């Protein structure tokens with residue numbers, strides 16, 4: 001017998017992981033009545049792998065989520081126990097914020113956020129089946145027999161579908177250590193015609209700090225400047241800031257691992273599916289880089305008040321006793337005790353080319369997929385997709401509103417979703433800066449300038465965010481104007497320029513032209529030029545943030561403008577929409593490969609069609625004629 005909550009929701013989100021939490025809050029924040037169903041309310045937004053957020057390209061995604069009015073950035077700032085800006089030695093397009101986080105507090109903070117969100121209800125159960133009306137989704141049925149109705153369902157089930165964990169020879173069905181797998185949905189979706197396959201990922205052991213010889217490791221402290229993830233004024237940092245430690249594997253530990261390779265599910269045929277290439281297990285590293293005598297390991301705290309440490313770089317599916325023995329061969333870890341061993345997990349994912357750029361499936365109306373279910377890996381990639389799915393699920397309730405799609409020159413989230421739906425995945429997809437062709441436009445510092453106007457238009461930005469954004473914009477423009485109009489006299493700056501070995505100026509020079517010089521930056525100039533210093537001090541709490549933004553715009557203005565023009569040219573094709581119901585099989589002028597791929601991917605624009613691997617300029621010219629161009 002089926003029970004029903006006797007309420008019609010607008011959106012049901014299945015799974016309170018990183019994708020599900022952002023999807024649910026985004027849709028609820030926009031005004032949809034949302035139900036979030038998850039297996040375990042004590043593990044909301046659980047960090048399945050390392051207790052860290054951001055990193056190269058991923059940090060930019062978190063800033064984008066925040067700029068759009070999402071929560072990941074705020075929660076990350078609130079629960080950070082270390083913060084660093086990676087890639088500082090490179091250009092600002094590469095700067096990427098990263099933090100260590102208190103795993104338990106991160107989850108707790110998310111739960112509070114969800115519980116305080118208007119229009120959002122949470123229910124703990126397992127979704128077993130989608131309820132359909134022809135090719136439309138109308139609700140879900142749970143393991144405990146509950147029936148919930150909604151015209152939009154977002155599946156964000158992570159690594160749980162058909163999850164199978166490997167601890168050496170021991171195999172245990174599960175979605176994550178000590179959590180059950182989710183069985184049933186894959187079969188139903190396959191029966192409906194969805195293409196599915198298996199992927200694999202892995203995680204290292206967690207160890208007890210009381211058994212680590214920290215004095216034999218290198219210490220890595222975080223940074224405590226103004227940088228953070230959220231563009232809102234969070235007090236940062238709130239928790240005690242902790243260092244990470246670095247140690248190395250050695251030949252002895254490699255020998256122990258090598259001798260046990262036949263017990264590794266990755267090498268004895270037990271695991272067949274593909275794992276993330278850029279995040280290899282320790283056994284893969286000793287095989288693929290056989291000539292390397294040691295590998296770096298980061299020992300990362302799991303929280304402010306716990307002795308649990310994560311061993312970054314030692315992911316393994318070998319039997320726990322082999323992992324322990326190999327770790328104990330490392331001097332700093334000679335007495336190490338495990339809290340939990342490492343393991344690998346295989347799970348079902350769905351080919352993301354079955355999705356529209358809104359993340360709605362092409363096969364079933366109102367059904368969305370976001371996160372690891374789409375073949376991605378990483379909390380940030382999942383959360384970014386969650387935002388887009390949540391917004392679009394809400395927008396579907398209001399036919400007058402357009403779909404929400406981010407383009408490749410607007411956001412890493414746009415690059416991510418475009419790659420997924422246009423090219424598909426053949427290994428777990430993680431974001432890299434190299435995937436973005438316009439990375440000078442997609443910087444961490446300007447995510448608010450790129451996306452907060454969209455959040456305001458959608459109704460996702462809070463009043464506070466809107467005000468802060470307006471103020472920052474105004475201060476930034478005023479400071480740019482000041483630097484373009486204020487002139488510096490030679491006698492006021494030349495002694496300093498000579499001191500640092502820079503060319504003196506001969507005549508009155510605009511401040512902007514000095515900022516442009518590679519050896520000079522705004523803050524050192526301000527110390528030399530009192531009126532400029534006064535101007536900067538007037539910016540108050542926002543001074544560092546505004547100065548960073550202005551300095552980048554001045555120093556890299558030429559590149560930025562060039563990139564913008566290129567993007568505009570490229571994305572003109574994005575404006576040429578392809579009619580929805582074209583039967584590509586009838587277009588015999590197209591190559592066979594183009595007919596097959598276009599029928600499968602169904603691009604929404606000529607721009608998207610041109611990015612499908614195997615679609616030639618000749619195919620594009622035929623499509624252009626079809627679109628009346």
Ligand code: FAD
Pocket residue numbers: 014015016017018019020037038039040043044045046047048049050125126127128156157158159160161175176182185201202203279343344345370371372373376377378379382383430
């Ligand atoms: P998840 O965070 O997995 O959340 C899924 C949620 O759905 C869970 O709350 C679950 O309870 C719920 N759920 C599942 N099925 C149902 C159902 N039927 N009904 C109701 N609720 C359901 N990422 C990296 O970037 N690098 C790594 O090295 C890495 N290693 C990993 C190692 C392991 C062992 C695991 C498990 C994951 C690893 N990840 C790694 C992946 C990372 O955890 C995910 O990319 C990220 O958590 C995905 O977010 P998500 O929201 O899609 O899913």
